[in-house]
Amino acid sequence: MKRIYTEAEWRPLWLGLVQEKKSLGFVPTMGALHQGHMDLVEESLSQTDYTLVSIFVNPTQFNSHEDFQNYPNTLEADLALLEAQGVDAVFLPSTETLYPSPPQLSIDFGHLSRVLEGKFRPGHFHGVGLIVAKLFHIIRPTVAFFGQKDLQQVAVVRRLLHDLSFNIDLEVVTTRREKDGLAMSSRNLRLDPQERAVAPLLYSGMQEIKQHLLSGVSWKEAKASFLRRLESEKQFQMEYIALVHPETFEIFEIFSPLGSSSICLAAYLGKIRLIDNLPII
Secondary structure, eight states: OEEEOSHHHHHHHHHHHHHTTOOEEEEEEOSOOOHHHHHHHHHHHHHOSEEEEEEOOOGGGOSOHHHHHHSOOOHHHHHHHHHHHTOSEEEOOOHHHHOSSOOOOOOOOGGGGTSTHHHHSTTHHHHHHHHHHHHHHHHOOSEEEEETTSHHHHHHHHHHHHHTTOOOEEEEEOOOBOTTSOBOOGGGGGOOHHHHHHTTHHHHHHHHHHHHHHTTOOHHHHHHHHHHHHHHHTOEEEEEEEEEOTTTOOEESSOOTTSOOEEEEEEEETTEEEEEEEEOO
16 A cells, blocks of 8 residues: 655646546545545545545634644554555645645635534534545545535535536545444444443434434424434534535425425534434435
8 A cells, every 4th residue: 555645746646546536536624534435435446547535634724723733643543544444545634744835725615614514613624624625636536425414514615526527437435334333433432331321312313313204204294303312412512403404404394205305403512512313305
């Protein structure tokens, strides 16, 4: 597995792939890898000729300096995992490489920047868009792989690809969950044992809402029942829960079985912020 640190190191390898007419799969990560990331890697390995994974903790997408400083760093374990998986190359840029000077460009994703994650993490998607655009320009993949767990981020990347005319296919991979239903996330490492024990209530609650909606219960009633259940636990601080269109993130007040919709939520459990989503139709 090749370790690449700069665009100059990557460019001749990329040119070789182009000359050999080989497809390039790209999996961007911030490290602290788990099986959810490996699902993305496995999809890339099966669908493309060459797989590159990036590991970079992007400072511009964090709203909290403390959150950025506390983000897990498991680089050596990550590299061993990727090598064992058969990844062809890993891109390990420094902050100075990707941000040689403070960026002046601001990316506004319109409605996506102002609802749910965009509302509660102002500037977050600007940072996501900036780093994804940089990586796409450097790596120039054939296919980019992202996880469904970050559903609004997927919508942002889709918009980025469309509006900036990137000739890159987007592949969205289903959320990988623990046996108890908790969506795999690098932040789960920071949950204490008591918090970890109750964290799966978010997913089981969404499953109940889905069952209610499909049986004819209104969104308002189904959501209220879920929130009462969480309040009884006295450990969660709910930030938002919404029924949305999974691509446009239009927010629905009434569930319709005739169109696509997903439940999206974010909640604090102690100091750890958890997000999740569940497709309804």
